[in-house]
Amino acid sequence: MSGIMGTYHLDGCPVNRKYLEKMVDVLAHRGPDGADIWVGESVGFAHRLLWTTPESLLEKLPFVDQGDNFAITSDARLDNREELLYKLQVFNLLPDKITDSQIILAAYQKWGEQCPEHLLGDFAFAIWDKQKQILFCARDHFGVKPFYYHHQPGKAFVFASEIKALFCLPQVPRQLNEVRIGDYLALMMEDKAITTYKDILRLPPAHSMVVSQSGIQLWSYWSLDLHREIRLASNEAYAEEFRQIFTEAVRCRLRSAFPVVSHLSGGLDSSAVTCVARDILAETGKTPLHTISSIFDKITECDERPFINAVLEQGGLIPHYVHGDEFGPLSNLDSIFQYEDEALLGPSHFYPWIVNCTAKELGLRISLDGFDGDTTVSHGVARLTELGRQGKWQTLIQEAKAIAPHHNISPYAVFRHYGLPFLRDLVKQWRWIEFARAVQLIHKHFGASRKLLIIYHGIKPIWEQIQRFWKGGHKQRTSSHSSLSETPLVNHHFAERIRLDERIQTLNPPRESPLTLKEEHWRSLNQGILAYTLEQMDQYAAMFSLEARHPFMDKRLIEFCVALPAEQKLYQGWGRMVMRRALAGILPEKIQWRGGKTNMSPNFNDGLLNRDRQILDQVMSHKVKHLEKYINLDFLQAAYQRMISAGNQVSDDDCMAVWQAVSLALWIDYKKVIP
Template sequence: MSGIMGVQNLNSQPVSYQYLEKMVDILAHRGPDGADIWVEESVGFGHRMLWTTPESLIEKLPLVNQAGNLVITADARIDNREELIPLLKLPERPIEKITDSEFILAAYEKWGESCPEHLLGDFAFAIWDKRQQSLFCARDHFGVKPFYYYYLPNQVFVFASEIKALLCLPQVPRRLNEVRIADYLALMMEDKAITTYQDILRLPPAHSMVVNQSGLNIWSYWTLEQRELQLESNEAYAAEFRKIFTEAVRCRLRSAFAIAAHLSGGLDSSAITCVARNLLTQEGKTQLHTISSIFDKIPECDERAYINAVLEQGGLIPHYVRGDGIGPLSNLNSIFQYEDEALLGPSHFYPWTINDAAKKLGLRITLDGFDGDTTVSHGTTRLSELARQGKWNTFAQEVKALSPHHNVSHTAVLRNYGLPQLRDLAKQFRWIAFAQAVQKIHQYFGISRKLLIIHHGIKPFIQQILQRWHKQEKSQKSLISQIPLVKRQFAEQIHLEERIQTLDNSTQSPLTLREEHWRSLTQGILVYTLEQMDQYAAMFSLEARHPFMDKRLIEFCLALPSEQKLCQGWGRMVMRRALDGILPETIQWRGGKTNLTPNFLHGLVHRDRQILDEVMCNKLESIEKYINVDFLRTAYQRLISADDKASNDDSTVVWQAVTLALWLDHKQVML
């Protein structure tokens, strides 16, 4: 993890060294091991260095090539170095003496603007091409490394790892982007370009950009494709997963220092911890540290039984933090000194406390199981797929196997995944298939055929006819009414309904498990969460590494047949099979994971009650333009009256409004 920044004056004026110094200084937390600036006429780069990999100890950035016609600043870890060595003209040195920025620069010299297509890893970089008089920038496939920019045509282009660095320049406005506020309040974070600041943008993941006197051009260099992989057996799929997953972890162990793993006791963090420990042991390297959140006050959230199952295998140095020691509002003033946007998730304080512990231990790199659920997929949409295909026998077998793993009834699973497909058959006038499905559901689940026909055949059929008659009336039903927290006048002003219809496809049911899996891997909230994870680490001069965000692993998992994702009632079956003998059995065959909502609610209503009441009583003025205050106050009263048994809807509404109000109060952003 490092910090990058740069300025290109498009009016040919010389770059101010003073402003670059300010940008470098304000990102000191990203790289305490060194700082440097390069300036040549109308272009200037800056860099903050955090030593992590062995090569970074000898790295000097910004870097000018031998010919003097290319300059790079980068925050990068390149994972396919061995593969690139024979393809590139690199310095005559051992590979362990060649830095990642040299690999990127050599790739640009060989492939030009196509170079990101040949790179694996996490990266954000900018290259000044003196020959072309252009600035080339790129960001990694999933957006692990951040890249923010401001562009004023014919005047200036400025970029940085964090928004606060851009705001050092007087040309960059500090204005609130109300569209982003509306997206946040609507829980619709699908726009991968905008930020909370007007005209400050993000380079989307898997995108490149060129800036020159002619303007700014952005394009996608890679897209995640939906394809199917066919191997000969379950064992073959498991072996391939184990190979790719192990390599994803191995790449992220390249370090000059000791490493910590966030160990929660779940399947994902445990898998990474166990594989990383085995790799380090095989290579005779320092033992892996683990940092785990424990919950003495809220025992229903405590995972120590599973954490200990991993630790008992040996080869680990355990550390613990109190997950119930602070609340979700406790340290926002400290966080907002670093975090540039208010759009925090309600679990933000867990990585904060874990990263704080890692910093105090003198560590620089953390591994986590971030979004393994999404990468591997629980595969429950396979149930809908089976019902849609008329494979009710297999559907019933999976439902009955799945129910005990997650402590849900057969009827509840049928209601969510089977009956909607039955209704669709009626709406499509497929009466033979409908009758066959009714018979199968009656046979396997004992539900009355008469009730199935009435409630899931006749009623949907009649409703569809009525909807056609009242099509105009139906089309006028506003999506905004489904988001009562957002003030209607504000929603109409920024055309929120149109944005949701354009950007959010979650209201459209996917036809296949693979389509649903692809959607989850390409959603905007994934990008935003990765950016937050970067900032939570950067606050403590750490680099967060996410093995489940490996491009090779994601492509492999997406291509798996549906039965490798859900089989015999087990989600993520391929991963469970692959890690047999590596994971403790108690974790390998866990059905679900602990719900941390009780700790969040207790923290919000009790530990942070004074802050909560202060905001609700005295600090809502800044957000009255955006929210329905009456609705918020009603939710707040229900929340504090229900104590720790409040609904998720009420706690989410209050959390969103309160954090937004606190952030606006802290940042004093101009409208």
């Protein structure tokens, strides 16, 4: 994790060095190990250096080639260094004397604007090509490294790792982007380009960009393949392949000149990262892995110590703890808002804040986590939908029975949700024999009434079809459904003004259930919320001069997991089955075969309603009224009253609505943003 920034005067005016100096100062937290500036007439780069990898100790950025034709500033960790060095064959130095930025620049010199297609790892960089008079920029596949920019056509282009650095230039406006506020209040974070500020954009993940005097060209250099399939000989072969890829993903993120810490929560994902990292470090004789875990002495239902201890008891770790129930979600917002540029905080923001604060106090600077292993490997629940579509009723029933105990619900409740809707499909397709067989199976396994199944899922759908036909319903009609009916927190007039309903329909349209588990898996990894969450995690680490590394965000691992057969994701009721098999003997069995995970809502609710109650009441009484143009205050106040009166039965919907409004009100008040 470092800080990059720069400016390109498209009108040919010389760069004023003092503005780059201001940008460097503002991003001091991102790189305490050094800072430098390079100016080349109408282009200027700056850099804040955080030593992380062994090669970074030799890094000097911005870097200019010997011919003075190219300059680069980058925040990067390359995971395929050996492959790239072999392909490039341009260095006369030992590999450990070559920095990642030098490799990226050499890749650009060889492959030009296609160079990101050859890179693997986490990166954001900008290269000035003097001969072509262009600025070439790129960002990694999932958006681990941030890249923000402001463009004034024909005048200037400015970029940085954080938005606050852009405000050092007088031409960059600090004005609220109301469209982004509408998206946030509607819980629709699919736009991968806009930010909370007008005219400040993000380079989307897996995108490259060329900036020249004629404008901006932006394109995607990679996308996740929906159609790739992997077929191996056995369950053991799938597990072995997963273990190799996952181990390599962790190994790459252990490339460090300093001790490493892992966020150990006790869940399957963080435990997997911790155990594999521990074993790799032990094999190489390096400093043992540190761990930091959140524990809960007061809100004991959130405490994961039995699972955390199962990992620690294996040895080879240096444990540390933070008390997750001593802070509330509003407790440290003033400190967070010093660094956090956007208003769109998630309810769990304070966990990484206190964990990273502890890592800083321990003198650590590289942190691993199990971020979004759920999405990468997939619990595979959509396999039930796939089985229903395929008419594989026996297998669907078996999986429903097996998965139910892991989620504390009845097998028939699982089947009713995922299986019964497809009975109607059989009727609509006039497949009555298959319908009758399915009814018999459902009756046999769940004791459901055959008569009621036939009436409600056989006769009723046919009668509805006949009625629609006689009423002219056989003609196509345009749906008049409004997505805004599902977003009651948003002020109706505000929603109409920014055309929020159109945005929701375009960016997050109502769609039928995915035809396959693979399609659902693919969709989940293309959500805009993923990139935004990674950007937030970068800032939470940057506050404390840390670099956050996420093994489950490895391109190779994600491509492998998406391409797996459905039964490797869900099998006999166990989600993420390939991972459970792969880590046998590495994970404690108590975690390897853990069914669910602890719900952290009780701690959040207690923090909001008790530890931070004074702040909550004050904001609701005095500050949220300033959001009247954006929020339906009647709905908000009703949700607030229900929440404070509910005791231990707080509604998640009410809590989320109040949290969105309160955090937004506090952010606007702190930042003094112009609406």
